[in-house]
Amino acid sequence: MDPTQQDVQNAFQQLYDSLTSAYWAASTIEDKDRIRGCADVVFQILSQLTVDDIKSRSADFQQLKSSVQSVSNKLQQLENEIDGIIHNIQIASSVAGGITKALDVAARFLG
Amino acid sequence: MNRRIVPVVVICIFGSLAGCISPAVHSNVPQFADAVTLATENSKGAFQVVDQKYVEIEADTLVVDYEKTGFDPRRIRHLLTADELQVRVDLLNALQQYAKTLSQVSSDSKLQEFDDQTKAFGKNLQDLAGTAAFKRLVQTSKTQVDIATAAIDALGRWFLERKRQKELPQLIEAMQDPVKRTAELLQADIGNRPDDQGNGGSGLRAQLWNEYMQAMIQESAFIDHNKEQLGPLAKAQEIRKLPQLVDERAKADDALRQTSESMGKLVQAHNELLRAVQTKADLHADISALISEGQRIKTFYESLQK
DSSP: OOOOHHHHHHHHHHHHHHHHHHHHHOOSHHHHHHHHHHHHHHHHHHHHHHHHHHHTTHHHHHHHHHHHHHHHHHHHHHHHHHHHHHHHHHHHHHHHHHHHHHHHHHHHHHO | OOTTHHHHHHHHHHHHHOOOSOHHHHHHHHHHHHHHHHHHHHHHHHHHHHHHHHHHHHHHHHHHHHHHHOOOGGGOOOSSOHHHHHHHHHHHHHHHHHHHHHHHHHSTHHHHHHHHHHHHHHHHHHHHHHSHHHHHHOOOOHHHHHHHHHHHHHHHHHHHHHHHHHHHHHHHHHHHHHHHHHHHHHHHHHOBOOOTTSOSOBHHHHHHHHHHHHHHHHHHHHHHHHTTTSOHHHHHHHHHHHHHHHHHHHHHHHHHHHHHHHHHHHHHHHHHHHHHHHHOOOOOSOHHHHHHHHHHHHHHHHHHTO
16 A cells, blocks of 8 residues: 555654654764754655645635635625615715705805 | 504514524624634744744754855745745635624624614704705604604614625525635644654644754754853853743644634634524624634744744
């Protein structure tokens, strides 16, 4: 059976953990530096596995964005309709206010 | 029927029909929107923290190995490309926009705004009816104007509520799957830290766990390479950083774990929101707890990014 992404991740993680344990146990700077060099390489491999794993889901994120935006747009439309009703009352109010003012001015002008 | 009675009947009928959506929805949707904002901002923070630590480690390595390797600008890289991050940020922003609009549509403020506008309309109508010119045309009493204004308010409120009652459940239901899927994808991105045997590690948590180990190793190497040159105080200061890194690693991993869990709780809260809109039931999801937890995680991410 082919190894899964998780199997590969586990194998490199175990190698990395062994190297870091060896690093803390090593007593000379030379030994530590050699082990550190190997651990750095394995860390970069593990990082690349993480990047590949995250990249594998990017298309799904892109696709979901469209679904979310579609619902969001419909919701925005509903909000606009509600605002429209409120706006209509606002216009009616302004019209009534405008007529009152016009009548008042006209009454004063015509005496 | 008496002309005065008609508007009163209208008010009574529509007044009793108003309030179609559960009050729990009005009060909880803005909280839900806040929880979505925090959870999505924290998800962005999770990616930023892991990426920032990755870049820091490259700098730490450079400090230790500069004498041997020198500087190569190509070694300074980010973990994820801008495109990989952007596609996630775009989805999280779209989710925030959904929650924000949902909050605006379902909040009581729309009804309050409508009431205020109707009151202003009634006042202007009252003024108009009071003018001599208008009185010559129509005989209208203050009571009649008040009744007419109240009828318009009741009718308008009923219409707004009916619109929300009809369309909100459908829209929230349409978001159920995208919200669930988004949480699953983000949880997969965040992943798990490896156990003591090195198994089960994945995603950002495994990455951050190893990044901190790298940071400890580089710090230890820096001390080893410079211990002759460091004075006792400077040496003590550098050595103290090692246990601090162990502690910070545990806290950072915990923040990632909680970010992942909060996405799960958000799905649950969205489920309950739909149920409340459909059945007028109360919301049982503890959204306040979700918000305070999210706030705490956000503060922690911000402290790491300083």
